[in-house]
Amino acid sequence: MADQSTFYLEIITPERQFYIGPAEALVFPAVDGEMGVYPGHEPVVTAIEPGELRYKANGQWEPAAVGSGFAEIKPDYVILLVGFAEHPEEIDRKRAEAAKARAEERLRQKQSIQEYYHSKAALARAMARLKAKR
Amino acid sequence: MASIKEIRTHIKSVEQTLKITNAMYLISSSNLRKARKQLNDVEPYFQKIETTISDILHHSPEIDHRFFDKRPEIPAEKRKVGYIVVTGDKGLAGAYNHNILKLAEHKLEKTPNASLFVVGQVGRSYFQEHGIPIDVEFLYTAQDPNIGRARDMSELMVELFLKESLDEVYILFTKMVNSFRMEPTVHKLLPLDPDVFPVCEDHSPYHQHVTYVPSVKAVMDRLVPGYVKGDIFGALVESYCSEQNARMTAMKSSSDNARAMLQNLNLSYNRARQAAITQEITEVVGGAQASM
Numbered sequence: 001m002a003d004q005s006t007f008y009l010e011i012i013t014p015e016r017q018f019y020i021g022p023a024e025a026l027v028f029p030a031v032d033g034e035m036g037v038y039p040g041h042e043p044v045v046t047a048i049e050p051g052e053l054r055y056k057a058n059g060q061w062e063p064a065a066v067g068s069g070f071a072e073i074k075p076d077y078v079i080l081l082v083g084f085a086e087h088p089e090e091i092d093r094k095r096a097e098a099a100k101a102r103a104e105e106r107l108r109q110k111q112s113i114q115e116y117y118h119s120k121a122a123l124a125r126a127m128a129r130l131k132a133k134r
Numbered sequence: 135m136a137s138i139k140e141i142r143t144h145i146k147s148v149e150q151t152l153k154i155t156n157a158m159y160l161i162s163s164s165n166l167r168k169a170r171k172q173l174n175d176v177e178p179y180f181q182k183i184e185t186t187i188s189d190i191l192h193h194s195p196e197i198d199h200r201f202f203d204k205r206p207e208i209p210a211e212k213r214k215v216g217y218i219v220v221t222g223d224k225g226l227a228g229a230y231n232h233n234i235l236k237l238a239e240h241k242l243e244k245t246p247n248a249s250l251f252v253v254g255q256v257g258r259s260y261f262q263e264h265g266i267p268i269d270v271e272f273l274y275t276a277q278d279p280n281i282g283r284a285r286d287m288s289e290l291m292v293e294l295f296l297k298e299s300l301d302e303v304y305i306l307f308t309k310m311v312n313s314f315r316m317e318p319t320v321h322k323l324l325p326l327d328p329d330v331f332p333v334c335e336d337h338s339p340y341h342q343h344v345t346y347v348p349s350v351k352a353v354m355d356r357l358v359p360g361y362v363k364g365d366i367f368g369a370l371v372e373s374y375c376s377e378q379n380a381r382m383t384a385m386k387s388s389s390d391n392a393r394a395m396l397q398n399l400n401l402s403y404n405r406a407r408q409a410a411i412t413q414e415i416t417e418v419v420g421g422a423q424a425s426m
Contacts, residue, residue: 012178031347044346
């Protein structure tokens with residue numbers, strides 16, 4: 001790579017290609033805490049938790065909410081495959097809050113393991129949206 | 135020659151059918167446009183997830199993980215194989231349903247210990263009619279595929295696989311090669327097999343040592359269900375698109391046929407009417423001449 005100050009970033013969801021282009025830095029929620037990536041990172045494969053993501057493109061930090069998925073990192077190239085990705089302005093705060101309340105309500109009730117995981121996942125998605133919106 | 139009345143009823147019935155086929159053609163073409171858009175949106179994800187997984191698999195050969203366990207100790211005739219068969223909810227879509235069901239039957243012949251998970255009403259009623267047992271709890275429609283449905287299906291498959299209720303899971307769906315060619319396809323979902331993924335051609339030096347954060351197991355535990363979900367979703371979207379396309383083509387050709395038929399019928403109707411008029415005139419003239 002001639003240009004070492006950026007890497008090629010792709011954020012792809014089943015619904016759309018969220019971002020494709022050069023980026024200078026990236027911070028995303030990994031399984032065991034936030035993970036930062038600069039150009040020239042060692043090759044890593046890791047999983048992504050629902051949460052807030054930030055990437056720096058053209059000197060500007062862009063926040064976004066992402067769902068669970070995984071990331072493949074190479075020195076000059078990062079690909080994120082996630083369940084959803086949204087810009088803060090696309091997030092409907094009321095809807096996310098309602099979803100959070102609903103998930104919390106469900107978690108309080110007796111339910112099967114499967115349902116418990118579903119509710120937890122729904123809660124995590126709602127929290128991720130709210131966090132990015134703030 | 136058929137009587138005028140007969141021809142007229144025939145024309146009416148053909149007109150009715152034409153109305154229906156034409157309406158179905160319009161509906162499926164608008165559905166197809168929507169499905170195409172969805173397919174275009176999901177395709178990059180589908181392809182990327184495939185290449186990324188294949189990348190990972192080819193560059194980390196010694197992954198010892200439950201999703202990669204092929205269970206070689208189980209002999210071929212005892213292996214429990216799950217097939218997800220994606221059919222349409224309705225018929226009248228040309229050979230679409232027929233082709234995928236034929237493929238499913240072919241697969242069933244080869245595997246004695248198969249369980250069927252059928253998406254779509256046509257497939258369900260077909261297997262019920264033929265007395266082939268299917269999973270009755272697995273009730274999903276083929277209409278408007280969404281990611282939530284794909285998630286439910288993949289969760290079920292992963293669970294059955296891990297419980298060893300199934301040793302292999304395949305999905306049978308119709309791939310849309312282009313708008314004129316649709317191919318019923320089999321795709322292996324679980325266990326992950328590096329051999330079925332195409333070897334990617336690039337040999338950049340980085341690939342040799344890939345680190346898994348925090349560990350191979352933790353990453354694979356998340357990555358594989360995500361992959362299965364993405365794969366199922368892609369298959370559902372692809373099938374839905376193929377179904378609409380097949381229906382559109384079928385309805386277009388039947389509308390065209392109906393129009394050609396109407397033309398012929400109108401011709402013979404007019405001919406019969408003309409013959410009747412001519413005959414009447416002849417009779418009148420004949421009667422007038424006789425009375426003169």
